[in-house]
Amino acid sequence: MFRFFKSIAGGRYCFFFHAMVVLAGVCLFPRYGSSQLPDYHVQQFDYSSGIRPGNIIALSKDSKGFLWILYSHSVQRFDGSGIVDFKPGFNLENILCDNKGRLWVNSRRQVFCFNENKQAFEEVPVISKDSVNRFGSFFLLPGKPVMLASRSAVYVYNEAAKSFVASNISMPVPPPYNAANFISYRNSIFFQRGDNIYRYNVFTGSADSIKNINPQFIYPLNEDSAIVSSWNNISYWNNFISRRRSEIITPAIAGPGTAKYLNVQDVKQVMPGRYLIASSAGLFQYDNMNGAFLPLHIYENGEQKLTAGYTSYLYIDPDNFVWMITGNGINRFPLSGQSFGLLRMNKQELNLPPTVDNIRGITGDGENNFWLASANGFIHWNRKDNSWNIYLPEEGRGDRLAYPAVRGIAWDGRYVILAPGNLGIWLFNPLTKKYKRPYYENDSTKNISEQDLMDAVVTLQNGNHVITGKDALYVLDGKTYTLKRLHTPASEENTNFCFQTPDGFV
Numbered sequence: 001m002f003r004f005f006k007s008i009a010g011g012r013y014c015f016f017f018h019a020m021v022v023l024a025g026v027c028l029f030p031r032y033g034s035s036q037l038p039d040y041h042v043q044q045f046d047y048s049s050g051i052r053p054g055n056i057i058a059l060s061k062d063s064k065g066f067l068w069i070l071y072s073h074s075v076q077r078f079d080g081s082g083i084v085d086f087k088p089g090f091n092l093e094n095i096l097c098d099n100k101g102r103l104w105v106n107s108r109r110q111v112f113c114f115n116e117n118k119q120a121f122e123e124v125p126v127i128s129k130d131s132v133n134r135f136g137s138f139f140l141l142p143g144k145p146v147m148l149a150s151r152s153a154v155y156v157y158n159e160a161a162k163s164f165v166a167s168n169i170s171m172p173v174p175p176p177y178n179a180a181n182f183i184s185y186r187n188s189i190f191f192q193r194g195d196n197i198y199r200y201n202v203f204t205g206s207a208d209s210i211k212n213i214n215p216q217f218i219y220p221l222n223e224d225s226a227i228v229s230s231w232n233n234i235s236y237w238n239n240f241i242s243r244r245r246s247e248i249i250t251p252a253i254a255g256p257g258t259a260k261y262l263n264v265q266d267v268k269q270v271m272p273g274r275y276l277i278a279s280s281a282g283l284f285q286y287d288n289m290n291g292a293f294l295p296l297h298i299y300e301n302g303e304q305k306l307t308a309g310y311t312s313y314l315y316i317d318p319d320n321f322v323w324m325i326t327g328n329g330i331n332r333f334p335l336s337g338q339s340f341g342l343l344r345m346n347k348q349e350l351n352l353p354p355t356v357d358n359i360r361g362i363t364g365d366g367e368n369n370f371w372l373a374s375a376n377g378f379i380h381w382n383r384k385d386n387s388w389n390i391y392l393p394e395e396g397r398g399d400r401l402a403y404p405a406v407r408g409i410a411w412d413g414r415y416v417i418l419a420p421g422n423l424g425i426w427l428f429n430p431l432t433k434k435y436k437r438p439y440y441e442n443d444s445t446k447n448i449s450e451q452d453l454m455d456a457v458v459t460l461q462n463g464n465h466v467i468t469g470k471d472a473l474y475v476l477d478g479k480t481y482t483l484k485r486l487h488t489p490a491s492e493e494n495t496n497f498c499f500q501t502p503d504g505f506v
Helices: 443-449
Strands: 002-006 012-015 039-045 058-061 067-070 075-078 083-086 092-097 103-107 111-115 120-123 135-139 147-150 154-158 163-166 182-185 188-193 196-201 207-211 215-220 225-230 235-239 244-247 264-271 274-279 282-287 292-295 297-300 303-305 314-316 321-326 329-334 359-364 369-374 377-382 387-391 406-411 416-420 426-429 434-436 454-459 465-469 473-476 482-486
Touching: 058 092, 058 314, 058 321, 067 092, 092 135, 103 135, 135 182, 182 215, 188 215, 196 225, 207 244, 215 264, 225 264, 264 314, 274 314, 297 329, 369 406, 377 406, 406 465, 416 454, 416 465, 443 482
Parallel strands: 039 297, 359 406, 406 454
Antiparallel strands: 002 012, 039 329, 058 067, 067 075, 075 083, 092 103, 103 111, 111 120, 135 147, 147 154, 154 163, 182 188, 188 196, 196 207, 215 225, 225 235, 235 244, 264 274, 274 282, 282 292, 297 303, 314 321, 321 329, 359 369, 369 377, 377 387, 406 416, 416 426, 426 434, 454 465, 465 473, 473 482
């Protein structure tokens, strides 16, 4: 430990010399309000994890944390690193983990349940009077076992009989039903018969319907309304209170060239009144209270992805992760909390000059502005509007940055402080876009600093800045912008890094 200087502000510091090499990606934890969503950096699972992209139908997560992946002729159990394959039957279409943690899958003719003890799927009988009955989706109602829709009736799992039997739900209209289009929301069942979408409250026994045009899928928003997608690639609001159906206009934020009407491909509720919507025009968050759409910004391996048609399947697991089936596999991101994300500048369509994307340092104003030191100048990035301004060196100039590699960078509220690998320190004013040199305690400090290889600029608690160099250590006064050399045994070393502890030690 070397006690080495009193700062110009009068504080006393102790200096620890240490060499450290850090390899890191860009990690951002943005702040956002109700008018702006954060960027979502997805984690991708594909062939490298044993998952087979391109043929995935649906997902479910059980109480033990396993992700179950449904294919037409098999089911995979994924623990995050490894895959186990199961082959319960053929032409599988639906999967569900019920309130008791049991996993169910079915085809149009068979139903299977996973037996934990045997670690295998077993067929579950369906007691049906219809010999050609076709099974559809599973669904859940409050206080009831898992339900099974079919073309001719609704079935409920009977624990004693270990089979599905006809439920005591008295359907408001006779069959046939579209077995694939049964979905519940609390006490209400939404289902399709012909071109009519019905809402049936099993608790009150009330039922009503809205005639639709070639309905394909039903996505309830609450017990009084639903989104209905159609085979003609137009989706409709269905308001059962007013008994009205209306086309969903594609939000303007989807950009030019999109269809007038939105083609919804999946909807999942993330909190009361708010939903994630996957559509052919993009991924959105929808607020049912004010009718507002917000776009989701998805990054995959550091590259921002176009979300139009990105996925047609969403699943939110009990741990609040959003899972998406894509053409490349399965992606997920957390809805809440903080996560690491990679941002590759050369994937941002910025037409970057060589080595600008080689980032050496990052600083910011605590709001939406970030300043990045690079191997070829420096960059200003405004997170709010995702705009980028690149400031390249100009060789031979004496009034601005001339050396390419900027290694140290800091922001003090007035200047961006730049410490390049040669030719001295610069103070850059973002408002005027002008450069200036610091003041110097003497000509010796000026000459040494303008030939030194700088590594870092670290702002201290008193507002001064320590600048580490190959030939010297420096302090830049935060008020007068005067550069002074530090005379300490550590100055004889090639210093690369500086850090100040909360109790003032450097």
